[in-house]
Amino acid sequence: MITINDYILKIYYDFRDFIDTNKKLCMLKTLNYEAGQKPDYSNIHIQQLYLLRYAFAYLYEYKSMFSVLFERQNFENNIRVTSIGCGSIIDYWGLVEALKEVSNRSCQIEYNGIDIIDWNYKIEKREKDKVFFKRGNAANIFKKAERLFSHVYIFPKSISEFTIDEFKDICEGFKNSKFENDKVHILISLRLDERSMDRDMDRSEQIISAMKENGFTTKDTSRRYYSFEEEERGIKGLDNKFNYPNEAIEILKLLNEKCITYKNKSKNCSDSCVKYLSRWPVMKVKNICFQVLSFDRKDMLWY
Numbered sequence: 260m261i262t263i264n265d266y267i268l269k270i271y272y273d274f275r276d277f278i279d280t281n282k283k284l285c286m287l288k289t290l291n292y293e294a295g296q297k298p299d300y301s302n303i304h305i306q307q308l309y310l311l312r313y314a315f316a317y318l319y320e321y322k323s324m325f326s327v328l329f330e331r332q333n334f335e336n337n338i339r340v341t342s343i344g345c346g347s348i349i350d351y352w353g354l355v356e357a358l359k360e361v362s363n364r365s366c367q368i369e370y371n372g373i374d375i376i377d378w379n380y381k382i383e384k385r386e387k388d389k390v391f392f393k394r395g396n397a398a399n400i401f402k403k404a405e406r407l408f409s410h411v412y413i414f415p416k417s418i419s420e421f422t423i424d425e426f427k428d429i430c431e432g433f434k435n436s437k438f439e440n441d442k443v444h445i446l447i448s449l450r451l452d453e454r455s456m457d458r459d460m461d462r463s464e465q466i467i468s469a470m471k472e473n474g475f476t477t478k479d480t481s482r483r484y485y486s487f488e489e490e491e492r493g494i495k496g497l498d499n500k501f502n503y504p505n506e507a508i509e510i511l512k513l514l515n516e517k518c519i520t521y522k523n524k525s526k527n528c529s530d531s532c533v534k535y536l537s538r539w540p541v542m543k544v545k546n547i548c549f550q551v552l553s554f555d556r557k558d559m560l561w562y
Contacts, residue, residue, distance in 0.1 A: 344374055369389045
């Protein structure tokens with residue numbers, strides 16, 4: 260499987276080719292989340308910058324989420340995962356790496372990713388695994404679902420992306436569909452700022468309520484989450500597989516200077532260019548925050 264360094268380098272080379280055409284870079288400033296703004300992820304250059312900034316930390320977060328899961332349940336032969344808002348399926352990479360760490364490389368993965376955008380830079384699967392992608396709104400899929408087959412459902416940085424009505428439809432799926440498994444896990448990546456976290460955990464509570472109405476029970480609560488005490492700890496110091504290529508760091512931290520306006524005039528067209536263009540990639544654990552919710556079917560608790 261591809262290393263993190265090689266994955267980021269692949270994206271970096273494509274992004275560098277775009278930058279080297281000397282185009283104006285103002286469009287890239289839309290990759291920010293102020294005042295509830297939602298970037299245009301269908302734009303490949305927004306995708307490139309997004310992944311260069313955030314994929315390093317997300318990969319570690321998803322690996323951590325699955326590591327917590329494997330402390331709760333051993334999947335010896337196979338595991339079926341549905342990723343709701345899968346993006347470039349980097350959560351699949353985290354799953355594979357977490358399996359390696361529990362010495363279970365032989366476990367076959369069936370991964371089903373759902374997203375309204377067909378992202379570039381998807382992680383290439385292992386030969387033994389089955390990886391599927393469905394383009395569409397997960398709300399429509401869950402609303403129509405009669406049966407749910409996965410052991411694990413994961414929201415990778417996506418639980419906040421759905422409208423109120425769309426998320427209601429997803430919860431209706433959890434409430435009314437027939438689950439094939441008596442034990443089901445739902446993994447949720449949370450936003451860490453207080454107001455956003457509260458909204459995300461309110462949605463966790465809606466999922467818990469839906470699963471309980473479907474005949475499941477859980478010891479987990481919507482207010483319990485995992486994070487790191489040492490917020491400034493570097494990810495590389497925690498896991499030596501995580502290497503971020505220096506050349507990619509250099510282009511990101513001085514991205515405003517790559518704009519043709521800056522090259523011609525030695526200044527940007529706006530003060531916002533530095534604010535929104537030049538940022539280091541996320542390489543510390545300070546923004547990692549997630550939930551692992553485990554559910555058991557009530558009528559199986561007697562066995």
